[in-house]
Amino acid sequence: MCVSYYDKKIGRRDKVLDSTSNVKVIHNGSTTPSEQSINYSVHTPLRLVMIARFSPQKDQETLIKAVTKLPKDSYKLTFVGDGETLQTNKELVSKYGLNHNIKFVGFKDDISDELINNDVYILSTHYEGLPISIIEAMSYGLPIIASDIGGNNELIKNKENGFLVHNVEELAKSLLFLVDCKIK
Numbered sequence: 001m002c003v004s005y006y007d008k009k010i011g012r013r014d015k016v017l018d019s020t021s022n023v024k025v026i027h028n029g030s031t032t033p034s035e036q037s038i039n040y041s042v043h044t045p046l047r048l049v050m051i052a053r054f055s056p057q058k059d060q061e062t063l064i065k066a067v068t069k070l071p072k073d074s075y076k077l078t079f080v081g082d083g084e085t086l087q088t089n090k091e092l093v094s095k096y097g098l099n100h101n102i103k104f105v106g107f108k109d110d111i112s113d114e115l116i117n118n119d120v121y122i123l124s125t126h127y128e129g130l131p132i133s134i135i136e137a138m139s140y141g142l143p144i145i146a147s148d149i150g151g152n153n154e155l156i157k158n159k160e161n162g163f164l165v166h167n168v169e170e171l172a173k174s175l176l177f178l179v180d181c182k183i184k
Helices: 005-013 060-067 086-095 112-116 130-139 168-183
Strands: 048-049 075-080 103-105 121-122 144-147 162-165
Touching: 048 060, 048 112, 048 168, 060 075, 060 086, 060 168, 086 103, 121 130, 121 168, 130 144, 144 168, 162 168
Parallel strands: 048 075, 048 121, 075 103, 121 144, 144 162
Antiparallel strands: none
């Protein structure tokens, strides 16, 4: 079993699976939050969240660089998670003078409050199979901005239910679009 068609393709490419393998794709899932848990309001400034361990794979640095292109009064960004690149990312936030815009809340077992109290979910990453974090954020009705890699495009249809991005500039452009929509 594979969690995405992307993983199935990689398995065949790397000869872990062959054409005679009986392979099924079963996408990840998550529990559905109660209707009362979903916050349909949009905050001023716009609240952004990324929930992921801090590692080179997850690439929080790209998101930090993208938000430098936004007006400082237009957003607040929360990072949830811990890991090997946490300190490097905190230093980058300080370097750009974004300590008032970006907070680091550490690892959390229960992320429901973060999904309830934020407006946009972002996953800037170098590779994924089929991220549960995006599935969970979608179940709370959050718009998604994610790197166009792995199985992300099996969840997100670009400009329909979110944005798929390839670099800092596209990520910043998607964020600016959502900030502008909120203001109007």
